[in-house]
Amino acid sequence: MKERIQAAARRLGEAVSYPTISHFDMEDMDLDLFTEFLAFLERSYPLVHEKLERRLINGYSPLYRWAGTDPSKKPVLFLAHYDVVPALDEGWEHGGPFSGAVEDGRVWGRGSLDNKSSIIGLMETFEMLLEEGFQPQRDLWLAYGFDEEVNGRHGAMKIVEWLEGEGIHFDFVLDEGGAVADGSMMGIKEVVAVIGLAEKANASFEFTFTGQEGHSSTPPQHTSLGYMAEFIYKVERQPMPVRLTQTVEKMLESIAPYMPGIQSKILAKPRLFFPLIKGSLLKNKQTAALLRSTIAFTVSQSGSAPNVLPKESRCTANLRVLQGDTTARVLDHMKQVSGMDYQVRPIAIEEPSRSSSTDSKAYTHLTRTINQCFPEAVVIPYLMAGGTDSRHYEPIADNVYRFQPLRLTEEELALVHGTGENLTVDNVGRMLDFYKRFIETLD
Numbered sequence: 001m002k003e004r005i006q007a008a009a010r011r012l013g014e015a016v017s018y019p020t021i022s023h024f025d026m027e028d029m030d031l032d033l034f035t036e037f038l039a040f041l042e043r044s045y046p047l048v049h050e051k052l053e054r055r056l057i058n059g060y061s062p063l064y065r066w067a068g069t070d071p072s073k074k075p076v077l078f079l080a081h082y083d084v085v086p087a088l089d090e091g092w093e094h095g096g097p098f099s100g101a102v103e104d105g106r107v108w109g110r111g112s113l114d115n116k117s118s119i120i121g122l123m124e125t126f127e128m129l130l131e132e133g134f135q136p137q138r139d140l141w142l143a144y145g146f147d148e149e150v151n152g153r154h155g156a157m158k159i160v161e162w163l164e165g166e167g168i169h170f171d172f173v174l175d176e177g178g179a180v181a182d183g184s185m186m187g188i189k190e191v192v193a194v195i196g197l198a199e200k201a202n203a204s205f206e207f208t209f210t211g212q213e214g215h216s217s218t219p220p221q222h223t224s225l226g227y228m229a230e231f232i233y234k235v236e237r238q239p240m241p242v243r244l245t246q247t248v249e250k251m252l253e254s255i256a257p258y259m260p261g262i263q264s265k266i267l268a269k270p271r272l273f274f275p276l277i278k279g280s281l282l283k284n285k286q287t288a289a290l291l292r293s294t295i296a297f298t299v300s301q302s303g304s305a306p307n308v309l310p311k312e313s314r315c316t317a318n319l320r321v322l323q324g325d326t327t328a329r330v331l332d333h334m335k336q337v338s339g340m341d342y343q344v345r346p347i348a349i350e351e352p353s354r355s356s357s358t359d360s361k362a363y364t365h366l367t368r369t370i371n372q373c374f375p376e377a378v379v380i381p382y383l384m385a386g387g388t389d390s391r392h393y394e395p396i397a398d399n400v401y402r403f404q405p406l407r408l409t410e411e412e413l414a415l416v417h418g419t420g421e422n423l424t425v426d427n428v429g430r431m432l433d434f435y436k437r438f439i440e441t442l443d
């Protein structure tokens with residue numbers, strides 16, 4: 001097994017060496033690299049490519065089906081993505097952002113964690129199970145997106161379209177998202193294994209304010225820039241109302257037994273005690289984001305010269321919409337609290353995901369396997385602040401869970417999308433152990 005893990009780590013290194021950077025427009029992507037990456041998968045996992053059905057969706061998203069022995073059982077889908085975000089050349093040790101070097105017990109480079117790790121973990125496990133002559137009961141599917149980092153329009157959304165057309169419906173989907181980490185981020189001493197049940201929507205809008213043109217020596221009371229500043233000021237001062245959603249309620253209930261003293265009793269009934277705990281949850285920006293839809297102003301454009309009044313001023317707001325809200329409701333809120341006139345242009349519209357169940361057989365199976373592989377960890381369901389491809393799959397799955405079997409430190413988590421991203425070889429081993437058990441015991 002040790003050699004297998006080392007070989008898997010080397011293959012993860014090779015996977016990293018293809019700089020498969022995604023961009024919002026497919027035309028801006030170096031798609032030859034994506035084709036090379038897929039050829040690398042074919043070379044590296046011969047049995048998977050011999051025994052499983054494979055089709056390429058939209059040219060670059062491979063979709064695999066391992067036919068099960070019992071067609072009466074609902075299929076299961078494992079997701080991953082092989083596109084990565086860009087990387088600066090500077091600051092990387094071990095040969096640069098796309099070296100894929102395996103040194104000091106780690107695989108180095110962009111994508112080693114997010115999310116080529118999942119692809120190698122799954123491929124390696126499937127290859128191993130095929131070598132052993134394993135036969136799944138259910139159909140097992142693999143789907144790999146190639147533009148997850150830029151919304152999944154060309155990958156995940158096209159895969160879902162195809163699956164919908166075929167009338168395929170999954171018992172559950174398992175994607176990246178949660179992992180095993182220190183519980184300090186949740187205020188407890190225990191190690192936690194967090195499973196994402198839901199994600200907030202990620203929507204962006206541009207707001208345009210119009211004012212008088214002319215010379216700045218004879219200005220009106222407000223320029224378009226002044227109006228825009230007033231708008232931003234008012235919206236920031238009056239955030240969206242606070243609410244306790246079911247997912248966050250479940251999360252707090254799961255943390256409660258590990259909190260000290262009275263806090264444990266209070267958090268065990270978060271809805272009852274919400275007026276009491278709300279204040280302290282709002283003090284921390286991580287937990288505050290779990291309680292409301294957020295609005296962040298991220299881009300602005302205005303003016304051309306020091307002595308010219310700007311006719312138009314524009315700003316962009318990124319909205320993260322909480323379950324129970326809609327994007328339209330957040331826009332109404334902005335209108336209402338500002339009481340101002342402006343034009344709105346959508347950049348990306350999205351609605352929040354559903355919340356998956358913690359009472360399903362699939363969830364029980366997931367937690368049981370986590371308990372076996374990470375006996376030190378407490379399983380906590382949670383709401384993800386970031387987005388994954390899995391949200392696109394909701395129409396074709398009973399439940400969608402977001403968990404990757406990796407034990408990560410806070411420093412390692414901080415390197416995702418940053419400089420120095422890496423994955424320990426130990427974590428490669430953990431993935432093989434987890435996925436193998438998970439699949440072998442899936443009934």
Ligand SMILES: [Zn+2]
Pocket residue numbers: 081114115148176
């Ligand atoms: Zn990712």
